[in-house]
């Protein structure tokens with residue numbers, strides 16, 4: 001299991017390098033602030049120094065806020081407000097007198113997961129002005145709430161439950177001109193995505209109140225560790241109206257409980273003091289800046305705490321403003337957590353009066369254990385393009401730009417950074433299209449990160465103290481039309497790429513008043529060394545391209561089968577130079593490149609790659625370079641390094657063989673070079689990188705693949721593998737099928753890459769196939785192969801099943817949370833409970849045919865069966881996936897008939913998920929609890945918002 005191919009290793013170290021660069025550029029802010037073992041981040045704002053402390057009561061570790069924010073000033077609250085009961089975390093705060101927006105950055109989150117955010121504010125007259133500020137709070141780029149400090153000794157606590165789009169979140173305080181923003185504490189708690197289903201990727205919940213009815217101790221606030229999610233439950237007692245009842249027994253969660261209300265909260269409840277009366281309480285809406293009467297989501301928590309004698313009944317109705325909330329009566333279950341709630345906000349009322357009354361049959365008065373009330377906020381706004389953010393952040397750090405550069409660069413529009421011009425599109429992230437850093441005292445070299453602002457049109461760096469060469473990366477910016485470098489100390493020559501852009505009229509370049517700049521091409525000192533350095537800086541920009549690595553496979557198969565084609569291959573004479581063919585626009589047969597196999601000279605490769613300028617990645621046999629054929633076709637050129645241990649003969653023999661494996665879903669080789677000691681392979685360029693990047697959402701600005709795209713990618717990959725298994729005799733086994741070995745082109749067409757591990761099927765006459773080294777990648781390796789050391793085509797089927805699960809779930813093959821678990825086991829457990837919703841990647845926003853997803857999940861689980869005989873063949877898989885795609889296509893033709901108010905589990909009663917329950921750790925839900933869940937969760941179709 002440990003061994004992986006050179007290719008795999010290289011890809012990994014490549015990623016490491018990228019990570020390293022990212023860390024380095026993000027600067028000091030990243031150094032601390034890891035979540036604790038619960039995933040909690042707890043910040044005591046304004047605590048000086050770098051050392052935190054452990055809270056006596058909760059044993060939660062609080063960190064100092066150094067490293068979370070780079071603005072503001074620390075303060076102590078004034079001594080008169082420090083009372084013995086005041087928790088230490090309220091003693092200090094950080095205030096932000098400067099700048100409109102100031103932010104805290106919380107890192108190491110998991111994109112797409114749900115989190116509870118809590119910010120606390122205790123003014124305590126820290127500034128001796130006795131002036132209570134009002135300001136706004138944002139979570140990410142979305143408005144969270146207004147913070148209105150109501151008294152110097154009041155602790156204002158605000159909370160939001162939000163799905164985060166990235167692996168970091170900024171919580172920002174925005175000065176609205178009504179006093180200096182400050183903050184005392186900031187907490188982050190991870191929640192399972194199944195909790196609080198009203199919060200999803202586009203909608204968050206903002207807490208109005210969370211109350212625990214009838215605790216025995218009136219001051220008893222319940223939070224961590226009693227509540228593992230560290231929600232804060234405030235006591236609510238009114239002994240004039242209510243009697244308390246309680247139990248010391250554990251109150252259990254139902255299976256798939258959506259709220260996991262802690263036992264300590266559920267163990268107490270209230271009933272009306274006068275048994276013939278109702279339980280009544282109410283709340284007033286809290287006006288929002290743009291919504292004076294917001295709608296609310298309420299969650300009422302119930303559990304029976306008394307073991308009732310046979311003839312006793314406790315049954316009640318819930319009424320909102322005198323109208324029934326649910327038409328069915330509620331009968332709480334003994335010692336089971338249960339809840340009734342609405343999915344979408346109520347209609348707006350000036351006041352919300354809740355009355356809980358017993359039914360006519362009930363012999364006992366009503367009861368309630370706890371209530372939570374939320375308003376909703378939209379969280380659909382997405383931030384600026386992540387690549388732009390990374391680039392501009394690196395530029396900010398490098399030149400120590402001190403402007404209002406805090407939070408997201410472009411979003412929200414009214415808080416966009418100074419000196420930046422952004423473009424805003426409706427469904428795409430904002431892009432940086434202009435940057436004016438003229439006369440901004442920039443010094444040092446021109447950062448190559450300017451070359452990462454891929455959408456920039458105008459770049460003004462004039463009148464600074466910039467030195468060194470002009471990076472060639474700037475010529476790669478497709479939209480750049482205006483570049484002003486006048487009035488600096490730049491040296492070297494103008495890169496040819498830029499000159500070309502000037503010549504063809506696509507760029508207006510100004511470079512006057514740079515005394516050391518050489519503008520006459522011929523007399524210039526070639527800045528070779530410098531530009532070589534630049535190559536390495538440019539590396540991280542480039543799309544990582546995992547490149548096919550040719551291997552030890554001895555393939556006779558396809559040779560015979562494709563003999564005809566091989567004969568028609570046109571091999572160019574070795575000495576032909578580029579210059580005498582480029583004049584006619586190329587070789588003239590590039591349209592049929594995929595069936596060609598061309599021999600290149602080293603000289604040609606130099607031209608194609610512009611002297612090996614841009615490194616795309618590194619494989620085990622050397623670097624891979626970006627290049628363009630004479631006709632403009634982009635290619636990836638892998639040059640065998642001298643230190644490579646792959647022999648020249650094998651290299652060439654394999655090149656010859658592999659050019660004959662042609663399928664639209666296998667990355668194809670365009671040609672090779674054997675020129676003296678130089679050897680290289682030329683591949684088609686796959687501009688969209690690896691499938692893995694798309695699943696993780698790292699690529700493409702958080703635009704996730706749709707379900708249809710995923711199905712198509714799965715089908716195409718399956719077809720590629722089927723070809724390997726079927727078209728060759730003996731079959732070719734890939735042996736390292738995984739999401740990083742599936743590459744995508746501009747049209748998102750999938751192709752299998754990296755045949756580095758491929759083996760022909762163990763053939764009778766073939767004694768050379770070594771079967772004593774296990775190869776592959778952890779998380780993907782067939783357990784049977786692992787046990788027998790005999791790879792079969794079913795080993796590829798197994799690995800493909802893992803890839804399919806990744807496509808469905810958006811999760812990696814090995815999940816780190818909660819603890820390392822294989823995606824197979826993780827998905828099996830959930831699917832066994834019929835929980836498809838908990839498995840499907842939330843980034844698809846439910847936009848998929850449920851039956852199609854079930855079917856795909858079914859295929860994936862069959863592919864990953866323990867024993868290979870139970871697995872389908874790739875041919876079966878192709879057929880099944882085709883059906884999934886048809887289901888999806890049929891759905892797209894129909895209107896979405898889903899009822900928004902559907903509140904039950906998305907169980908498909910026809911699917912026999914229990915068959916997936918092959919692994920013993922799975923706890924299959926009991927039928928009766930499942931039913932309870934249905935019975936207990938009233939759908940809003942019967943609630944007050946029924947239309």
Ligand SMILES: *[C@@H]1O[C@H](CO)[C@@H](O)[C@H](O)[C@H]1NC(C)=O
Nearest residue numbers: 048073074075076077091092
């Ligand atoms: C806050 O109080 C501590 C001691 O209680 C003191 O050491 C520290 O200097 C004070 N900080 C400020 C900013 O006044």
Ligand SMILES: *[C@@H]1O[C@H](CO)[C@@H](O)[C@H](O)[C@H]1NC(C)=O
Nearest residue numbers: 134146147148149150178287
């Ligand atoms: C803040 O709260 C106070 C007291 O509740 C209220 O009078 C004031 O209008 C609020 N300020 C804003 C801006 O809503």
Ligand SMILES: *[C@@H]1O[C@H](CO)[C@@H](O)[C@H](O)[C@H]1NC(C)=O
Nearest residue numbers: 317318319322323324357358
């Ligand atoms: C309780 O509420 C239900 C539903 O609103 C109503 O029909 C019924 O009359 C009420 N019963 C009493 C005793 O108040």
Ligand SMILES: *[C@@H]1O[C@H](CO)[C@@H](O)[C@H](O)[C@H]1NC(C)=O
Nearest residue numbers: 315328329358359360361362
């Ligand atoms: C009351 O009990 C009767 C008989 O057991 C039943 O038919 C009726 O549905 C019950 N009513 C309610 C509101 O539960």
Ligand SMILES: *[C@@H]1O[C@H](CO)[C@@H](O)[C@H](O)[C@H]1NC(C)=O
Nearest residue numbers: 200201202203343344845846
């Ligand atoms: C989130 O929930 C709201 C309300 O139920 C719904 O309108 C919206 O489409 C959901 N968004 C996603 C991404 O599921």
